[in-house]
Amino acid sequence: MMEAVTLKGVEQHRAHFQLGPIDLNIDQGYVTAIVGPNGSGKSSTFRLLLDLAKPDAGQMSVLGYPVGQGDDREWKRQIGYLPEESDFLDDSIRGSEKAAFIRKWYSEWDVNLYQDLLRRFEVDDSIKLGKMSKGMRRKFEMALVIAQKPKLLLLDEPSSGLDPIAWRSMIDILHRYMEPGERTILMASHIIDEVRRLADYIVFMARGQILGKYEKDELFERWHILYVPAANDSDRGKLLAMPGVIEVELAGVGMYRLMTNDAPQTEEALQAAQFSIGSRQAMQLDEILQVLMQKGVYA
Amino acid sequence: MWLPIHLNENSAEPMYHQIEVQLRALIVSGQLTEGTLLPSIRELAQILKCSVITVRRVYQDLETEGLLRTRQGTGTFVASVQQEDLGRQRTASVIEAVEAAVDAGMRVQLTRREMEQIVARVIDERWKES
Numbered sequence: 279m280m281e282a283v284t285l286k287g288v289e290q291h292r293a294h295f296q297l298g299p300i301d302l303n304i305d306q307g308y309v310t311a312i313v314g315p316n317g318s319g320k321s322s323t324f325r326l327l328l329d330l331a332k333p334d335a336g337q338m339s340v341l342g343y344p345v346g347q348g349d350d351r352e353w354k355r356q357i358g359y360l361p362e363e364s365d366f367l368d369d370s371i372r373g374s375e376k377a378a379f380i381r382k383w384y385s386e387w388d389v390n391l392y393q394d395l396l397r398r399f400e401v402d403d404s405i406k407l408g409k410m411s412k413g414m415r416r417k418f419e420m421a422l423v424i425a426q427k428p429k430l431l432l433l434d435e436p437s438s439g440l441d442p443i444a445w446r447s448m449i450d451i452l453h454r455y456m457e458p459g460e461r462t463i464l465m466a467s468h469i470i471d472e473v474r475r476l477a478d479y480i481v482f483m484a485r486g487q488i489l490g491k492y493e494k495d496e497l498f499e500r501w502h503i504l505y506v507p508a509a510n511d512s513d514r515g516k517l518l519a520m521p522g523v524i525e526v527e528l529a530g531v532g533m534y535r536l537m538t539n540d541a542p543q544t545e546e547a548l549q550a551a552q553f554s555i556g557s558r559q560a561m562q563l564d565e566i567l568q569v570l571m572q573k574g575v576y577a
Numbered sequence: 578m579w580l581p582i583h584l585n586e587n588s589a590e591p592m593y594h595q596i597e598v599q600l601r602a603l604i605v606s607g608q609l610t611e612g613t614l615l616p617s618i619r620e621l622a623q624i625l626k627c628s629v630i631t632v633r634r635v636y637q638d639l640e641t642e643g644l645l646r647t648r649q650g651t652g653t654f655v656a657s658v659q660q661e662d663l664g665r666q667r668t669a670s671v672i673e674a675v676e677a678a679v680d681a682g683m684r685v686q687l688t689r690r691e692m693e694q695i696v697a698r699v700i701d702e703r704w705k706e707s
Binding site: 307457560573 | 580586587588589591592593619620622623626627628629630632661684685
């Protein structure tokens, strides 16, 4: 499998923030979402990948090209980047003027797709960018990067400022963008539902560190809460020692609440030890992130 | 294209297995007929809110079983199922479901007799309904 993005031992030192060392591979053909609280280093990582900031250590590649060496026009033409904040330098020009400028740089620019996206998003590109509402400007910028038909889309909090209707259109448009099969999306998001609907892989990040990369469905299949009826106090230790179990709490009389990161293994062990399972529940993304943070960087 | 596949995210069954069982049942029951074009991998992943990795696995498994075939560039279709295969496939999915039910009974330590009674009762009830 080809990798769209690689980071090897990447570090960035700042007075109040240390990023990395980061080791991460992003597979081509998939949507990977980086999930983490504000200030965890998601946007900084994007800026490093685009050579907008220099790392203090490590190597990176994007679409097979080494970052920070030689002529970067060839690979940057194949990337669509949607930063978290709009560029205020563009405030005084109209949408159509910005589009006319962009199309000069991107050889794959698809004017029909651009017009189609503006229609779907109900955006009028004759308006000056500084006069657009936050949501309209976001939709305009989204249309702009997708019409470049990039091989790699870097999206930093793509839905910020979008209303629920526009958000749904965005999800659909991004799925369609991925349809050809060899394209890649790397997105940073803290919107749980967005990650659930779009991602194939999830990368957890906090305090400048990668906490883990998981295949989405496997993650939700493994991280479960199990309710186990157990009468006596000595069972607690037994339950805590089972494979996958992270946490055991008393949840009412004679009922334990187990948190596991490997539900199939835990269930097997429970059955072998003659425990029954009262009920089970898949954990949500934010709960998993919280546990990973407690166990990892904040431990 | 809409497929009547329902996923239970709180189930102990892995997602790919839930999809595979239901899609196989749709094919062997004849609800999806030979030559039907299935959604693309990305589309089905979008509909079911799962990853393309899971859907690809399901399509590959069912292709290996001969229930689906993929034509490069055009998509994944329901294959022609031989009559004897169809019979075997039909019972295979039922056997699998009964095995799961028996496992569930053993987990709560039912006796053999109790399980037989339950099965007989369910069969009686369902036959009356239909």
